């Protein structure tokens with residue numbers, strides 16, 4: 001009789017637990033805006049601007065045009081101007097402070113293609129290209145999924161170092177979305193930390209994840225900290 005009650009209690013506890021896990025996983029954070037921006041860039045821009053934005057894409061070479069090196073020009077441009085450049089509003093014939101000074105007709109006008117949020121996502125990715133000292137090693141989308149699966153409990157869903165485990169044990173992972181904290185560590189340095197673990201509480205993942213998966217995680221962390 002008593003053991004029946006105990007069993008019921010256990011089943012009840014498990015149901016609550018799984019309900020909780022279910023609700024956590026269904027409310028996973030969306031990947032940050034730069035991820036959508038990267039997807040759009042790969043499909044629409046890379047042919048001319050090149051993988052890293054330096055202007056050496058195959059279509060540019062074929063068309064004999066030289067798109068700007070986005071990794072440097074972007075830095076001095078405000079979001080407002082970038083929006084105008086991408087949508088094609090405010091060409092240099094329009095006088096006044098709004099002009100953007102693009103001379104070449106070769107840069108397409110994307111106004112009818114993208115909504116406002118997509119343009120903002122593209123700008124977030126362009127900012128990443130111009131700020132990050134490190135290339136993406138592998139697919140950050142793959143890394144995003146692995147991170148939610150294995151790392152978010154400690155590092156937080158958006159990498160800010162505030163996962164549920166930080167409330168249970170005294171750990172203080174770095175803020176993976178902070179470029180100043182992450183830029184000083186090289187890609188290989190990050191790979192090594194993830195493979196080997198760090199101090200007491202950062203587990204070693206080398207027996208669980210393969211090299212590709214770890215590189216994808218590094219790419220996720222890079223794109224997160226744009």
Ligand code: HEC
Pocket residue numbers: 040041044045046047048049059060065066067068070073074077082085086101102103104105106107108110122
């Ligand atoms: C057909 C080739 C082509 C494609 C595709 C293309 N661009 Fe361009 N883009 C250019 C060229 C050429 C320039 C240089 C124009 C100039 O300096 O007069 C340019 C310039 C730019 C600039 C301004 C750089 C600066 O600061 O001076 C931005 C920003 C830009 N492109 C973003 C994009 C984005 C975002 C996409 C994809 C949605 C895209 N481009 C797709 C050819 C292209």
Ligand code: HEC
Pocket residue numbers: 146147150151152153154155165171172173174175176190193194198199200201202203205217
């Ligand atoms: C059990 C908790 C826990 C899990 C799970 C975990 N980490 Fe960590 N991680 C930590 C802690 C704590 C540190 C800080 C170690 C130190 O600096 O003393 C850390 C450090 C790191 C660092 C170095 C920069 C920093 O945050 O301090 C990287 C990179 C990292 N972890 C990546 C990952 C990745 C990728 C995963 C998932 C595959 C992961 N971690 C899973 C606890 C965890």
